[in-house]
Amino acid sequence: MFEVRGKTVVITGGARGLGLHFAQCLAQFGANIAVIDLASKPSEAFLELQGKGGNHKYYQADVTDYDGLKSTIDTIANDFGSINGCIPAAGIIRDKPFLEHSKSDIDSTLAVNLNAVFYTVQHCAAKMKEQKSGGSIICIASTASHQSLWPQTITAYTASKFGVRGFTKQAAAELAQYNIRVNSISPGCMMTDMLQSVITGDESRRKLFEDNCVMHRIAKPSELNGIVVYLMSDASSYATAADYRVDGGVL
Ligand SMILES: NC(=O)c1ccc[n+]([C@@H]2O[C@H](COP(=O)([O-])OP(=O)(O)OC[C@H]3O[C@@H](n4cnc5c(N)ncnc54)[C@H](O)[C@@H]3O)[C@@H](O)[C@H]2O)c1
Known part of the structure; x- marks a missing residue:
């Protein structure tokens, strides 16, 4: 039931961070991976996947x-023959006081974290419908899609992540007729470049993040592997429109 072998999964934001980890994890279990990212070239870790099946x-x-x-998604469908899964993981964060968020901070955060999730899911779901194959879509929300994370100053980010969770619910309702399941994951603090950028210059934040959950530590991205394989495989065939918190127990 947990089989993902042979499925083709489109992952955005896979040059580094969580997207890259999802790519490595699903590749390890035999999935074909198409990564889309702004970066001009893939990471060494992604290149190492070549030749490993x-x-x-x-x-x-x-x-x-x-x-x-x-x-790009048309090209992927041609290159791979089909698209069976999609993880829109590209994201940005602006950590600035509310009154200092510029128009560009607000617009760019919503553009990447929310609008582009809609674009990616719509383009991939159109292929899945055409193929009559069904599919699984895993959006990346955040604990910030459930509550404010004071004293972080991330209002545009929080708005975008509440949006992702709402988007997931409605898209799931409309895509169920094509056997396309849409769920979201709400990770807590995962040690990636994004989180490091928030900590850099203010180490006191590390402690703040650690103490934000009952497990009192920041997670490794690989701690999302279980939920990603579950949601991408038929083991989750009755799971849709749901959000899965993997956050070390943020209260
Ligand atoms: N790291 C965490 O603690 C954490 C927690 C909850 C949710 N998330 C979410 O997980 C996702 C990934 O975060 P991360 O920590 O891996 O971030 P990251 O900064 O390490 O990686 C983000 C990737 O997205 C790509 N990207 C950004 N803008 C893009 C664009 N316009 N087009 C294509 N690619 C673009 C970047 O090039 C980068 O490779 C984000 O949606 C983030 O909000 C992260």
Whole structure:
């Protein structure tokens, strides 16, 4: 039931961070991976997946460019023959006091974290519908999609993540008729470049993040592997429109 072998999964934001970890994890279990990222080239870790079984390809694209992204996803469908899974994981964060958020901070955060999730899921779901194959979509929300994370100053980010959770519910309702399941994961603090950028320059924040959950530690990205394999496989065939918190017990 936990089989993902042979499925083709599109992962955005897979040049590093959680997206890269999802790619490594699913590749390890035999999935084919198409990574889309703004970065001009894939990470060494992604290149190391080549030759270890499965088909793994990297595509440079800006997920906020609706038409450019559509054409990349068309290319992926041609290259791989089908698309069975999608994880829109590209994301950005602006940690600035509410009154100092510029228009560009607000617009860019919503563009990457929310609008582009819609674009990615829509383009991938259109392929799944055409293929009549069903599929699984895993959106990446956050504990910030459930509550404020004071004293972090991330209002645009929080708004985008509440949006992702709402998007997941409605998309799941509309896509169920095509056997496409849509769920979200709400990770807590995962040690990635994004989190490091928030800690850098203010080490007191590390303690703050550690003490934000009952497990009193920051997680390794690999601690999301179980939920990702579950949701991508038929083991979760009756799971849709749900959000899964993996956050060390944020209260
Ligand atoms: N790290 C955490 O603690 C944490 C917790 C909860 C949720 N998340 C979410 O997980 C996702 C991944 O976060 P991360 O920590 O891996 O971040 P990261 O900064 O390490 O990686 C983000 C990736 O997204 C790519 N990206 C950004 N803008 C893009 C664009 N316009 N087009 C294409 N690619 C683009 C970047 O190039 C980068 O490779 C984000 O949605 C984030 O909000 C992270």
